[in-house]
Amino acid sequence: MMIPSKFLRVLILAPLFLGGCVWIEDVSDLRSFIAQEKQKKVIKVEPLPEFTAYHSFVYEGASMRSPFKPLVSIITVDTEEGVADEGNTGIKPDLDRERSYLETFSLDNLAMVGSINMSATGSRWALIKDKQGEVHRVSVGDYMGLDYGKVVAVNSDNVELVEIVTNGRGGWMRRPRSVVMD
Numbered sequence: 001m002m003i004p005s006k007f008l009r010v011l012i013l014a015p016l017f018l019g020g021c022v023w024i025e026d027v028s029d030l031r032s033f034i035a036q037e038k039q040k041k042v043i044k045v046e047p048l049p050e051f052t053a054y055h056s057f058v059y060e061g062a063s064m065r066s067p068f069k070p071l072v073s074i075i076t077v078d079t080e081e082g083v084a085d086e087g088n089t090g091i092k093p094d095l096d097r098e099r100s101y102l103e104t105f106s107l108d109n110l111a112m113v114g115s116i117n118m119s120a121t122g123s124r125w126a127l128i129k130d131k132q133g134e135v136h137r138v139s140v141g142d143y144m145g146l147d148y149g150k151v152v153a154v155n156s157d158n159v160e161l162v163e164i165v166t167n168g169r170g171g172w173m174r175r176p177r178s179v180v181m182d
Helices: 005-018 028-039
Strands: 075-078 083-086 111-118 123-129 135-138 149-154 158-166 172-180
Touching (some): 111 172, 123 149
Antiparallel strands (some): 075 083, 158 172
């Protein structure tokens, strides 16, 4: 009688596999390791934070007016040519005028440090200090600041001016400003 080759292979390999399953009588070192691990302090793991549900937002302002477009279109008509010019209000700085020394500084770099009242003429001068520490005398009609600021009033505690700045549409507009005494 002939033994099939598969069965013969199993008989040869079985002792090799069963050789790993050896019964060990002394397992005291394993028991002591388990006892030591059970005595260790248990670290508690904090539970995961609860997440709130996401609430979607629906933007409903798409049908509204764009904030980047003007509310009212400003159109002026040039009477000589009859051409409409948007943004041109007829205001413009005097570019031919020689600029004064205080027009080289921003109004943020200028400070009023005092005033002088001329009782004989009724006029008042403001004392303006620039960022280099020099003090200058200013009266009504003088210019100061980078934006063509013309002094319109000198009070005991401030200097009022009107600047000519661009309006963003190719023209110019007037803007009131003041320099207050420290």
